[in-house]
Amino acid sequence: MSQFVNIKKITLEDCKSMDLADPLSSFKSKFHLPEGIVYLDGNSMGAAPKQAFPDIKNVVEEEWANGLIRSWVGADWMSSPVRSGNLLADMLGAKHGEIIVTDTICINLFKLICFALKFNERRKVIVYEACSFPADGYIAQGVSNLLDGYSCRSIPEGEEDYDAYLQDDVAVMVLNQVNYKSAYMRDMKAFTQKARERGVLIIWDLAHSAGAMPVDLNADGVDLAVGCTYKYLNGGPGSPGFVYVNKALHGKSVQPITGWFGHANQFAFEEKYTPSKTLSQFQTGTFSALSYQGLETSLNLWREVDFNLVREKSLKLTDLFIDLMMPVAKKYGLTLITPEDHSVRGSHVSYYREDNGYAIVQALIARGVIGDFRAPGVLRFGFTPLYLSYEDVWQSVEHFKAVLENKEYLQEEHKAFQAVT
Amino acid sequence: MSQFVNIKKITLEDCKSMDLADPLSSFKSKFHLPEGIVYLDGNSMGAAPKQAFPDIKNVVEEEWANGLIRSWVGADWMSSPVRSGNLLADMLGAKHGEIIVTDTICINLFKLICFALKFNERRKVIVYEACSFPADGYIAQGVSNLLDGYSCRSIPEGEEDYDAYLQDDVAVMVLNQVNYKSAYMRDMKAFTQKARERGVLIIWDLAHSAGAMPVDLNADGVDLAVGCTYKYLNGGPGSPGFVYVNKALHGKSVQPITGWFGHANQFAFEEKYTPSKTLSQFQTGTFSALSYQGLETSLNLWREVDFNLVREKSLKLTDLFIDLMMPVAKKYGLTLITPEDHSVRGSHVSYYREDNGYAIVQALIARGVIGDFRAPGVLRFGFTPLYLSYEDVWQSVEHFKAVLENKEYLQEEHKAFQAVT
Numbered sequence: 001m002s003q004f005v006n007i008k009k010i011t012l013e014d015c016k017s018m019d020l021a022d023p024l025s026s027f028k029s030k031f032h033l034p035e036g037i038v039y040l041d042g043n044s045m046g047a048a049p050k051q052a053f054p055d056i057k058n059v060v061e062e063e064w065a066n067g068l069i070r071s072w073v074g075a076d077w078m079s080s081p082v083r084s085g086n087l088l089a090d091m092l093g094a095k096h097g098e099i100i101v102t103d104t105i106c107i108n109l110f111k112l113i114c115f116a117l118k119f120n121e122r123r124k125v126i127v128y129e130a131c132s133f134p135a136d137g138y139i140a141q142g143v144s145n146l147l148d149g150y151s152c153r154s155i156p157e158g159e160e161d162y163d164a165y166l167q168d169d170v171a172v173m174v175l176n177q178v179n180y181k182s183a184y185m186r187d188m189k190a191f192t193q194k195a196r197e198r199g200v201l202i203i204w205d206l207a208h209s210a211g212a213m214p215v216d217l218n219a220d221g222v223d224l225a226v227g228c229t230y231k232y233l234n235g236g237p238g239s240p241g242f243v244y245v246n247k248a249l250h251g252k253s254v255q256p257i258t259g260w261f262g263h264a265n266q267f268a269f270e271e272k273y274t275p276s277k278t279l280s281q282f283q284t285g286t287f288s289a290l291s292y293q294g295l296e297t298s299l300n301l302w303r304e305v306d307f308n309l310v311r312e313k314s315l316k317l318t319d320l321f322i323d324l325m326m327p328v329a330k331k332y333g334l335t336l337i338t339p340e341d342h343s344v345r346g347s348h349v350s351y352y353r354e355d356n357g358y359a360i361v362q363a364l365i366a367r368g369v370i371g372d373f374r375a376p377g378v379l380r381f382g383f384t385p386l387y388l389s390y391e392d393v394w395q396s397v398e399h400f401k402a403v404l405e406n407k408e409y410l411q412e413e414h415k416a417f418q419a420v421t
Numbered sequence: 422m423s424q425f426v427n428i429k430k431i432t433l434e435d436c437k438s439m440d441l442a443d444p445l446s447s448f449k450s451k452f453h454l455p456e457g458i459v460y461l462d463g464n465s466m467g468a469a470p471k472q473a474f475p476d477i478k479n480v481v482e483e484e485w486a487n488g489l490i491r492s493w494v495g496a497d498w499m500s501s502p503v504r505s506g507n508l509l510a511d512m513l514g515a516k517h518g519e520i521i522v523t524d525t526i527c528i529n530l531f532k533l534i535c536f537a538l539k540f541n542e543r544r545k546v547i548v549y550e551a552c553s554f555p556a557d558g559y560i561a562q563g564v565s566n567l568l569d570g571y572s573c574r575s576i577p578e579g580e581e582d583y584d585a586y587l588q589d590d591v592a593v594m595v596l597n598q599v600n601y602k603s604a605y606m607r608d609m610k611a612f613t614q615k616a617r618e619r620g621v622l623i624i625w626d627l628a629h630s631a632g633a634m635p636v637d638l639n640a641d642g643v644d645l646a647v648g649c650t651y652k653y654l655n656g657g658p659g660s661p662g663f664v665y666v667n668k669a670l671h672g673k674s675v676q677p678i679t680g681w682f683g684h685a686n687q688f689a690f691e692e693k694y695t696p697s698k699t700l701s702q703f704q705t706g707t708f709s710a711l712s713y714q715g716l717e718t719s720l721n722l723w724r725e726v727d728f729n730l731v732r733e734k735s736l737k738l739t740d741l742f743i744d745l746m747m748p749v750a751k752k753y754g755l756t757l758i759t760p761e762d763h764s765v766r767g768s769h770v771s772y773y774r775e776d777n778g779y780a781i782v783q784a785l786i787a788r789g790v791i792g793d794f795r796a797p798g799v800l801r802f803g804f805t806p807l808y809l810s811y812e813d814v815w816q817s818v819e820h821f822k823a824v825l826e827n828k829e830y831l832q833e834e835h836k837a838f839q840a841v842t
Contacts, residue, residue, distance in 0.1 A: 032482075032486040032487075034486070034487040034489070037489070039489060041489065041490045044490050045489065045490045045493075047486075047489065048481065048482075048485050048486040052481060052485075053478075053481060053482055053486075056477070056481050056711065057474075057478060057481075059658075060469065060473060060474060060477050060478075060657075060715075061453075061469075061474055063658075064469050064657060064658050065453040065455070065468070065469040065474075066453075066455040068455070068458070068460060068462065068466065068468065068791060069462045069465050069466045069791060069793065070786070070791070071658065072466075072658075077658065077659075103524070103525075103528065104524075104680075104705060104706035104707060104708070105706055105707075106678065106680035106681070106682075106705045106706030107524065107528060107678060107680070107705055107706060110677075110678045114567060130692050133681075134681060134684075134690050134691065134692060134694075135680055135681035135706065137692055137693075137694070138679045138680060138681060138683075138684065138694040139678070139679060139680065141679060141693070141694045142677045142678055142679030142694065143677070145675070145677065145679075146535060146567075146568070146677040147567070147568070147569075148568075148569055148570075149569075154692065228706075228707070230707065236481075236485060236709070236710075236711060237480075237484075237485050237492065237493075237498065237707075237709065237710035237711065238498075238707045238708045238709035238710050238711075238712075238713075239709065240709075241706070254566070256531075256563045256564070256566065256567040257527065257528060257531050257560070257563055258559045258560060258562060258563030258566075259525075259527035259528070259556055259559060259560065260527070260554075260555060260556035260559055261527075262559075263555075263559065267796060268796055269555050269795060269796045269797075270555065271551050271555060271558055271575065272558075272562070273555075273558070273559040273562045273563065284525060284527045284528055285525035285526055285527030285528060285556065285649075285662070286525060286526075286649070286651065286658075286659045287525070287659045288657070288658065288659040288660065288661075288709050288711070288712035289657075289658035289659050290477065290657060290658065290659075290709070290711045290712055290715065291659075291709035291711055291712050292659075294481075294711065365491070370489060370490060370491065372490065374690060375688060375689055375690045376690075
């Protein structure tokens with residue numbers, strides 16, 4: 001599959017040449033990247049766009065400090081969820097008004113599951129993937145525990161026959177476009193179509209695809225989706241989540257966390273809740289102007305990006321890493337769990353190793369190569385085409401070799417497990 | 422009731438003397454207050470502590486930009502909800518571990534109502550106040566619409582007999598310690614006790630009391646409470662909400678938005694959700710490090726504050742405003758709706774006027790006196806003892822007189838309604 005299999009031995013010079021020919025190379029300078037760091041964890045939390053520095057400073061020191069309450073209108077904080085939602089719609093193949101930025105991916109998934117259950121009311125089962133980032137399953141379990149008569153069903157890890165879970169009692173299924181561990185990428189279009197024929201609504205979790213590849217929600221016929229913005233989208237640490245609801249479903253159901261920002265007439269201060277007919281119904285309470293600015297700044301940078309080039313470079317970067325790592329992985333017992341097949345690969349690469357996985361990642365971080373570890377044994381490396389170079393990939397593999405050859409992971413300081421998101 | 426009723430005519434000199442004698446006067450310099458502005462809307466969104474400028478800049482430019490994903494541990498973003506929760510506990514008379522910062526007040530109220538219903542499971546009614554900030558009722562309605570067999574009952578505006586709503590079918594009641602319009606302050610201790618005897622759980626909404634007066638949750642026997650931090654607590658625009666759950670109720674119920682931050686073992690990535698036994702169960706997803714820093718900075722400033730002095734000054738400021746406004750209000754048809762009785766007055770002062778209320782507030786803002794308007798006819802002015810002086814109050818009333826005498830509110834630009842939070 002790799003684009004490099006015919007090259008006997010890729011050299012550092014080859015990598016430098018690829019960087020010179022990279023049509024996305026100019027974007028790297030738009031990000032602040034600390035000296036001496038190769039950042040392979042932009043899939044967990046994206047790097048900072050330099051423009052975020054003055055923009056967030058302005059929100060704090062001018063809009064908050066001088067504008068005070070007036071900035072909700074004067075700086076138009078009010079419209080930020082819709083403005084950023086529309087920027088996301090442009091990126092993700094949706095219409096304006098089909099995406100809104102609000103709360104977090106967890107909370108938005110809770111809202112969307114409830115919305116879907118109310119819509120698909122004769123069916124009582126929520127399906128999620130056991131191999132998913134666990135929060136998806138937790139939220140599904142939370143909903144089914146809350147609501148009488150509902151239950152969850154999980155698709156076991158390793159199961160290939162997802163069609164078998166499109167049963168008559170299934171109301172909604174939560175699926176990942178790209179798996180957070182393996183990077184396996186599912187065919188959103190084909191499965192959505194199949195699910196619709198069986199009366200199942202799919203909520204797509206775009207956490208590991210939005211910003212990493214072309215996503216075309218309308219063309220794929222997607223009904224419902226959630227995503228987060230602090231990964232490939234570089235919105236900042238804990239920047240808000242988003243919700244996508246296809247226009248065809250607007251007004252057909254209501255999400256249950258009925259805050260005042262979701263009211264049809266927010267400032268009339270009526271006693272009775274009347275849901276907004278727009279996607280603002282998914283908004284709840286007052287949101288962080290700082291955090292939303294971080295996202296808007298980043299989304300404005302994304303406007304200039306051609307996602308076909310992103311995808312092309314993403315596959316080249318991951319190919320290069322997989323190829324350069326092949327002898328290392330073989331020698332040191334790292335099993336590639338990311339598909340080599342381009343058609344089903346996302347933008348990160350993961351290895352499984354029975355022992356010392358966490359310590360190996362820590363030893364790499366000590367050398368300035370930042371990846372992450374996912375229990376119980378996954379070493380994960382994200383490739384963000386906007387700010388990674390082919391030379392970065394080369395350097396990361398050189399460090400990887402050294403960590404393993406020198407057994408640097410056996411040093412005491414790398415062993416103690418510390419939580420990282 | 423007023424402290425000034427015996428003074429024939431308060432002068433600007435009197436105000437200046439009171440400022441000189443004010444034991445809280447030194448706090449004003451800790452806030453950025455724009456030149457020429459008298460800010461009487463800190464009850465809606467608090468002013469910016471100067472320390473927030475470098476602190477938030479550091480989160481953006483150092484912790485995010487250089488620390489990257491490592492800052493969740495390295496800068497200990499992870500513990501921020503607990504750290505700030507404990508600072509709030511110290512302020513609000515709770516034990517460490519009884520308050521956690523998370524999400525927004527709307528979402529937290531949703532969680533707490535569900536938590537309370539599950540705990541008090543044989544009762545099926547949620548009671549809220551029609552006079553409440555409407556979001557409280559909206560959330561209650563959202564929960565009752567979501568759950569089969571549940572319903573809402575609202576206490577009508579003007580109702581004095583709240584005891585009558587402690588009926589046998591009532592599981593939970595959402596009450597405001599201080600009403601957002603009138604500033605009427607309810608006796609939290611007495612009513613919580615009465616409710617407990619009748620088997621009703623009370624969720625106190627502290628939005629207009631936390632940071633405005635001494636609040637003593639444990640001493641008042643409070644079981645459950647929510648609050649926001651962007652008002653009197655000065656956490657920043659849309660800074661996060663908080664939840665209080667008395668230790669006696671920990672582990673007795675589960676809130677339903679079961680995100681990964683609420684799991685007993687967050688980084689074990691188990692498929693099954695197991696709720697944390699601590700108040701972390703109320704956490705859901707990844708949160709904004711920027712927004713949480715704004716709050717923590719402000720809470721650290723609050724550590725130095727004596728709330729008895731805050732209450733004393735709050736009453737003096739509101740007394741002064743009410744007294745100075747008395748002839749103005751009488752002449753121009755403004756009806757005071759805030760209690761004159763200190764024992765039931767919060768820290769803002771509101772007037773009702775049939776017509777032009779919105780335009781009057783706009784004309785005041787044009788003169789640099791920022792208050793707000795609440796539909797249908799309430800003009801509201803907040804008094805934040807940390808950064809308002811008695812002279813500010815004097816000046817605000819001078820402007821108020823001028824706006825009314827000159828009919829400045831009839832100018833076209835003040836009439837068009839624009840939403841402000």
